[in-house]
Amino acid sequence: MKTLINESLVAEQNQSLMPALQEDYDHLGAKLQRSGIDIEAVTQQAAKFQVAVPSWGTGTGGTRFARFPGIGEPRNIFEKLEDCSVINQMVRCTEKVSPHFPWDKVSDFTELKGFADDLGLGFDAVNSNTFQDQPGQEHSYKYGSLTNTCPQTREQAVAHNIECIEWGKTLGSTALTVWIGDGSNFAGQSHFQRQLERYLDSAKEVYNALPDDWSMFIEHKMFEPAFYSTVIQDWGTNVLCAMELGEKAKSLVDLGHHAPNVNIEMIVSRLIQFQKLAGFHFNDSKYGDDDLDSGSLHPFQQFLIFNELVDAEHRNQPGFNPAYMLDQSHNVTDPIESLMNSAEEVQRSYVKALLVDRDALYGFQDSNDAIMAANTLKAAFNLDVAPILAMARVRNGGAIAPIATYRESGYRAAAGEKRPSSGHSGSGIV
Numbered sequence: 074m075k076t077l078i079n080e081s082l083v084a085e086q087n088q089s090l091m092p093a094l095q096e097d098y099d100h101l102g103a104k105l106q107r108s109g110i111d112i113e114a115v116t117q118q119a120a121k122f123q124v125a126v127p128s129w130g131t132g133t134g135g136t137r138f139a140r141f142p143g144i145g146e147p148r149n150i151f152e153k154l155e156d157c158s159v160i161n162q163m164v165r166c167t168e169k170v171s172p173h174f175p176w177d178k179v180s181d182f183t184e185l186k187g188f189a190d191d192l193g194l195g196f197d198a199v200n201s202n203t204f205q206d207q208p209g210q211e212h213s214y215k216y217g218s219l220t221n222t223c224p225q226t227r228e229q230a231v232a233h234n235i236e237c238i239e240w241g242k243t244l245g246s247t248a249l250t251v252w253i254g255d256g257s258n259f260a261g262q263s264h265f266q267r268q269l270e271r272y273l274d275s276a277k278e279v280y281n282a283l284p285d286d287w288s289m290f291i292e293h294k295m296f297e298p299a300f301y302s303t304v305i306q307d308w309g310t311n312v313l314c315a316m317e318l319g320e321k322a323k324s325l326v327d328l329g330h331h332a333p334n335v336n337i338e339m340i341v342s343r344l345i346q347f348q349k350l351a352g353f354h355f356n357d358s359k360y361g362d363d364d365l366d367s368g369s370l371h372p373f374q375q376f377l378i379f380n381e382l383v384d385a386e387h388r389n390q391p392g393f394n395p396a397y398m399l400d401q402s403h404n405v406t407d408p409i410e411s412l413m414n415s416a417e418e419v420q421r422s423y424v425k426a427l428l429v430d431r432d433a434l435y436g437f438q439d440s441n442d443a444i445m446a447a448n449t450l451k452a453a454f455n456l457d458v459a460p461i462l463a464m465a466r467v468r469n470g471g472a473i474a475p476i477a478t479y480r481e482s483g484y485r486a487a488a489g490e491k492r493p494s495s496g497h498s499g500s501g502i503v
């Protein structure tokens with residue numbers, strides 16, 4: 074496997090950090106032992122954890138107001154994969170990339186697959202894009218895509234989703250994520266029921282093109298780009314559509330796509346219960362679909378979501394196999410650093426959730442001991458599991474201190490030399 078950061082640099086950095094890590098790890102191990110937890114078992118589970126990186130996250134994101142290009146931004150999907158491989162080399166929990174078409178322009182998918190293989194990367198869900206017009210496109214999505222009142226426009230959107238499935242097959246992907254921006258900006262602009270009927274008709278055509286072992290991930294979002302109504306606006310409409318389409322259709326939860334203060338972990342529980350949880354787009358937000366780094370603002374919420382996920386794992390919940398992906402892109406950091414941090418934050422929530430004393434929690438729930446139930450969760454959340462995460466990384470060949478090692482490598486400056494400033498390489502207003 075080809076690595077883009079010198080392995081001896083990683084080894085050198087790890088060597089100097091190892092004595093302190095070992096001391097912290099042993100200390101945490103002894104502490105966990107007092108609660109009957111074997112730290113080694115937890116580290117092994119942490120080492121198996123994976124979250125996919127969005128190809129579009131490696132470029133500097135923008136808002137509708139401005140975009141400030143970064144140094145050495147990837148100019149194409151090959152360079153995006155290079156950056157993803159650096160992320161994975163440092164954190165070793167991001168082996169898969171979720172591509173977005175046609176942002177990722179590809180002429181030869183077999184070549185792309187080979188390129189990814191060489192870097193030790195695979196592909197997660199493929200994303201279609203019918204929320205923007207592309208140059209030369211025959212029918213505009215200005216008034217919607219899969220739900221457009223014009224049948225030819227709907228057909229065009231269906232055909233794009235089907236071509237994404239075809240491309241994904243070559244890449245070894247097994248899921249299509251469909252997010253549409255369709256909606257309306259004025260009361261009365263669209264007939265709610267007819268619009269959703271058109272969605273279902275179109276989505277059925279896409280669904281019917283799925284190979285047997287594929288899933289269709291439906292992604293809801295409350296608003297934006299439509300500001301009065303959105304067709305797939307919440308998990309309710311999402312799951313109704315997934316139920317209508319069939320077993321292969323499931324609901325994807327993007328953390329930034331809900332009304333403020335919505336209890337997302339409870340939505341997750343409901344979707345798990347009815348075997349309709351597709352997976353996640355992890356990110357964080359303060360106001361809306363901010364696409365900020367995962368766990369940067371609401372780590373407790375992220376932990377509570379993982380508490381539901383680990384609980385489902387613990388109970389061997391049938392049909393439980395969620396896909397974990399990041400979905401973030403913004404303006405102010407080096408995207409490689411942000412994505413490494415986010416991957417670690419998501420993994421941190423997972424590990425903390427593993428440390429919840431589940432039997433005690435069930436007992437407190439059954440005896441209505443609210444304070445002890447809450448304290449049981451907090452006890453796990455308040456643990457500093459950084460030594461477990463670092464140890465899991467080292468054992469997988471990653472860096473104890475991903476950002477420090479990455480900075481030391483000079484990768485970004487070298488990319489700046491190789492990749493003179495590009496125009497627009499990723500997401501725009503979404």
Ligand code: PSV
Pocket residue numbers: 129200252292294327354362400402500503
């Ligand atoms: C829409 O806001 C979304 O969350 C969808 O997942 C898109 O594919 C992605 O953002 C694009 O940035």
Ligand code: MN
Pocket residue numbers: 292327354400
């Ligand atoms: Mn998303």
Ligand code: MN
Pocket residue numbers: 294327329330362400503
């Ligand atoms: Mn979003």
